[in-house]
Amino acid sequence: MNATVAQLTARSLLGRRRALLLLALAGVILVLAVISRLLAGKDAEVTVVILGGFALGTLVPLLGLIAGTGAIGPEIDDGSIVYLLSKPLGRPSIVLSKLVVAIGVVVALAVLPTLVAGLVLSGTSDRLAVGYALAALVAGIAYCALFLALAVITRHAVVVGLLYALIWESLVGNLVPGAQALSIQQWALALTEKVVGARSEELGITSAVGLGTAVPLLLVVVIGFTWYAGWRLRSLRLTDAE
Amino acid sequence: MSTLVLDTVSRWFGNVVAVNDVSMTIGPGVTGLLGPNGAGKSTLIHMMGGFLAPSSGTVTLDGEVVWRNEGIYRRIGLVPEREGMYDAVSGWRFVLANAKLHRLPDPEAAARRALQTVEMTDVQDREIGAYSKGMKQRVKMATALVHDPPVLLLDEPFNGMDPRQRLQLMGLLRSMGEAGRTVLFSSHILEEVEQIAGSIQVMVAGRHAASGGFREIRRLMTERPHQYTIRSADDRALASAIIADASASSVQLVTIRDSTRALHVEATDFSAFVRVLPQIARRSGIRLYEVSPADESLESVFSYLVTRETR
16 A cells, blocks of 8 residues: 555546536435435335435446546556556555545445435434445445456446446346346345345345355455456556557 | 666567567667657667566566566656656646655655756646646656666657757756766657767667667768659660769669659769769750659668668
8 A cells, every 4th residue: 555656546536527526426315315305204115225226226336437447547548657657666556555545435425425315314223324335335345446457457447347337237137137146236235134134125125145155255356356456557568559 | 877688679569560689788878769650669668667578588677677577666767758647736746756656765855856957846836737748748757867766768758849948858868878877768860869879779660770879870871872863854864874873873764743754763872973963964965853862761761771780
């Protein structure tokens, strides 16, 4: 972990306009929560729809994609990564610093808003707020690690990431039960299911995988992709072939 | 004092050979890497800087392999050709960040010194995004100098600089070479290289075409056979008069633009031929309409050098 790499990453990731846009994205869920609470009152099912469908299903993967790819992709594209690579720094430490910044962004703009929205929607009842916030946290970490590695591997990381989040997790995941087993969202949901406990099935919080499978898979994705990104960065080709 | 050694280095991208069996030693002083665009200069510099693995052969700095060796950057300063930098930060913050990334004991002092060296202290607090091309180039230089490296690699450093900045950078590189640093810069302009490089390495089409001092390179370039395209009142008569003289080795009747006929002459002795041609024309009573060099582009000079090397 290198503080200077993290600072440079944070500055480019949170350029003035982008920070505002990301804040607006986070604001949407809070506004939704407030409106829903005012109109429908304290309703666990509405909470599940908003936190499960919007927060965990859309906000977290989207911010994970923006922060994960944005932490390193633009620097690779414009060549400015050379200023980090031409230093006596271990490549894994560069990747780790960038990952920490990306996770920080997701925590601030997706995980905390999820927690606050949960509390606004249904307070502490059924531990829904905490359950979904925890799921958002682990999913956020996994998405960041996955998309950061993708940005090191391919210049089309945003497209590939969108395909994964939209096509695989949302579409294929909903139609083909087997595909759900390979979905970060489902792994994270296993955590919510555990935290909410007995009422989870009644509320429709059911993950395609058990916690015993989800945790190792999450660890494999986070550690595996972070390690792989560091390894790939060691042989990153900076030249456009003449 | 540091020495970069390239030992039978090749690099190919798929089917394209960018650098072909190049061996060279770059020692202290200023070395110019000269060659036309696409000659493989950037590929070579990327391999010297450890950013690209040679497909075969080795690149070493003082005996240490540079590829996948992060420690090497304590001794190398790199000025990349591409302009991408962290536009949202100021010049000062960026150079300071570079000093910190090198874990220098006093990064502020190092950053200040580097910015002074490139004369950027006046505008150091402006965001990089607001800099002109020349200013960006100088900030890039400052980041490469911040850790006071014995080896400096610069990829087309004069691109986009105005004449004053160019002179300033030339002075800077020259003084660094004189101080015993190993400075290598690439350029496709002979005059640039001539003015500051004590030694020149010429690359053409991925090959190492020639090396030596600029006088040697100049001599190789002026002593090569020169080609001319000549239009006259009577091409056939002029052709026979030229071939009768020893200053040309071949004369060809060719068709140039708009089906105009002309002569293509290969002169063996550049200075003798340009003196003799008007005399021949006058003696034969042939009016010359046009005499133009057919191969004065840098590429043709380079390709002469490379074919000469491989003969």
